[in-house]
Amino acid sequence: MVPLVLACALAGLVGLSGLAWLEEQAESAGLPRPALLPLRSVMEIIAPPAALAQPNPPQPIPALPDKAAPGADTPAAPASAAPAPATPAPATDAPAHRSEPRTTPPPAHPRMRAGTGTDGDSAMIIATYDWPPYVERNLPHGGYVVQLIRAALASVGLAARFEFMPWARAMALLREGKVTAVAPAYKTADREIDCDLSTPFPGGPLVLFALAGKNRRWKNLRDLAGLRIGVVRGYAHTEAFDEASFLNKEPTNDETANLRKLQAGRIDAMAADRNVVRYRFRHDLSGDPATLEEYDPVLGERDLHVCFSRAWPGHSALRSAFDKGLATVREAGLVDALHRQMRRLADGQPAEQ
Numbered sequence: 001m002v003p004l005v006l007a008c009a010l011a012g013l014v015g016l017s018g019l020a021w022l023e024e025q026a027e028s029a030g031l032p033r034p035a036l037l038p039l040r041s042v043m044e045i046i047a048p049p050a051a052l053a054q055p056n057p058p059q060p061i062p063a064l065p066d067k068a069a070p071g072a073d074t075p076a077a078p079a080s081a082a083p084a085p086a087t088p089a090p091a092t093d094a095p096a097h098r099s100e101p102r103t104t105p106p107p108a109h110p111r112m113r114a115g116t117g118t119d120g121d122s123a124m125i126i127a128t129y130d131w132p133p134y135v136e137r138n139l140p141h142g143g144y145v146v147q148l149i150r151a152a153l154a155s156v157g158l159a160a161r162f163e164f165m166p167w168a169r170a171m172a173l174l175r176e177g178k179v180t181a182v183a184p185a186y187k188t189a190d191r192e193i194d195c196d197l198s199t200p201f202p203g204g205p206l207v208l209f210a211l212a213g214k215n216r217r218w219k220n221l222r223d224l225a226g227l228r229i230g231v232v233r234g235y236a237h238t239e240a241f242d243e244a245s246f247l248n249k250e251p252t253n254d255e256t257a258n259l260r261k262l263q264a265g266r267i268d269a270m271a272a273d274r275n276v277v278r279y280r281f282r283h284d285l286s287g288d289p290a291t292l293e294e295y296d297p298v299l300g301e302r303d304l305h306v307c308f309s310r311a312w313p314g315h316s317a318l319r320s321a322f323d324k325g326l327a328t329v330r331e332a333g334l335v336d337a338l339h340r341q342m343r344r345l346a347d348g349q350p351a352e353q
Contacts, residue, residue, distance in 0.1 A: 124153075124160040124180040124318065126306070127170035133279040133345040134184060134203075134304070137164050144342035145184045148201060149306060151334055152325035158318075167234070177311030180318065184304035186236045191307065196315045199323040200303030201330075202339045204275045206237050208295035211262060215269075215293040221247065230258035230270035237271055238300045256284040263287075271299060275346035282348050289347075 126149065130136045135145040146162055153160055163179070173179045175194050187197055208229070210216075218224055221244045233251035236242060250267055252258050258270040259281055270277075274294075281287040308319040329335055341351060 124158065125178075126160045126162050127165055127173060127179045127182045128162050128184075129164060129167050129170060131184070131276065132283070133275055133342050139345075144338050145304065147338050148326075148329070148335060149183060149322075151329045152322055155325040155328045156321045158321060158325070174307065174309040175311060177309055177313075179309060180312050180315075181306050181308045183306040185307040186302055187305055188236050194310055195305075195307035196310050196319045198306040198308065198319055199326055200305055201326060201335060203302045203304040204273045204343075205301050206241075206271065206299040207274045207277070208269045208271050208299060209262065209277055209292050210269045210295065212291050212293050215295050217296045224269075227268040228266070230261055230267040232258070232272065235272070238302075241271065241299055255280045259285055259287070262292075269295065273302070274298075275343060278348075279346045 128135050128142075128145065132139060133143060135143040141147050142162060149160060160180070165173075167182075170179065170182045171194070174182050182195075184203070185191060185195065185197070186203075187200070191197070208215075208224075216223075221240060225246050225248075227248060229247060229249050231237070231249045231251050232254055241247070249271075250261075252261065255270070255272045255276050258267065258272065259277070261267045262270055263285075277292070278289050281289055281292065306319075306322060308315045308322075312318070326335070344351065
C-alpha cells in the first residue's frame with residue numbers, strides 16, 4: 001500500500017473539484033477503501049486533454065544523480081520473444097503509427113538537462129504518437145499510456161510534458177538527446193542501444209486477423225508460408241515472426257490501411273495488436289468486429305516500456321525513479337484499473353461506473 005506520507009504529499013496536488021471524479025474512478029476499479037486516498041491523489045495528476053495539444057505547466061524535477069545502472073553501458077540481452085528487426089533504421093525500427101498534423105507546430109526543443117530546461121521549463125519531454133486505444137491526443141486524458149506515466153511520475157514528485165509526433169521523428173530526437181523519452185515502446189535488441197528501458201507495464205496480444213471463416217490454426221510459422229500477410233511498416237512483432245524471411249509480409253502505413261486491404265481481399269491476414277485492431281476497425285471503418293476472426297494461437301503477448309534516451313543526462317536516475325513510481329501505482333491497483341478501461345474502450349464498451 002502507498003505510504004501515508006506519500007499519499008498526503010500527493011493530496012496537496014489535488015484540487016477539491018476533482019475529488020468526486022477520482023472517487024468514482026477508484027470505486028469503478030473495485031479498489032478497497034484504503035486505496036482511494038493515494039489513488040485519488042495520483043489520478044488528479046493526469047492532465048486534461050487540452051494539455052496534450054499544448055505544453056502543460058510542469059512541476060520542477062528534483063536534482064537526480066546520474067549514476068549508471070548496473071550494465072547500463074552494455075544493453076541487456078532481449079527476451080526470447082523480443083523482436084529484433086534485421087535492418088534497423090530510424091523509420092523502420094518500431095511501430096510507425098502516423099500522427100495527424102498538429103494544429104500548431106511543436107516547439108523546437110534544444111538539448112535540455114533534467115531540472116534546467118529552457119524558458120523556465122523543467123519538465124521531462126516525452127515523445128509519443130497516436131496509437132489508440134493505448135494513446136492518442138483525442139482520447140480522454142491522452143489514454144492509458146499517458147495516464148499511467150503521469151501517475152507513476154507524480155508519485156515520485158516528477159512531471160512530464162507529452163509531445164505527439166511521428167515515431168521516426170520521436171526516435172531521431174531521442175538519439176540526439178532532445179527528448180527525455182519515447183513511449184510506448186516494445187523491447188527489441190536494437191532499441192536497447194538507444195533506450196534505457198523502463199520496467200514493463202501491460203500491453204496486449206499480437207494476433208493474426210482474417211475475415212470470418214478464413215482463419216486457421218497454425219503450429220509453425222512455415223504453416224503461414226504463401227499467405228499475404230499485412231503488417232505496419234516498421235512494426236515490431238516477435239523476433240521469430242520478424243526474422244521469418246520466407247513469409248510474404250506486405251507493409252502499409254497503419255492498421256486501418258491493412259483492414260481495408262483485408263476487406264478488399266488484397267491480403268489474406270494481418271498481424272497487429274488485438275486492441276488496436278478492434279478499436280480502429282470500429283472507429284475508422286465503422287466495422288463489425290464479428291466479421292474478423294483470429295488465427296490460433298496468437299503470435300505473442302507484448303509488454304510496453306518507456307524508452308528513456310541514453311543521450312539524456314541523468315537518464316538512469318530518471319528511469320529508476322519512474323520504475324519506483326510505477327511499482328507504487330501498480331500496488332495501489334491503478335495500473336490494472338487503467339488497463340482494464342483501455343480494453344473496454346477497444347471493445348466499444350462503456351467506461352465502468
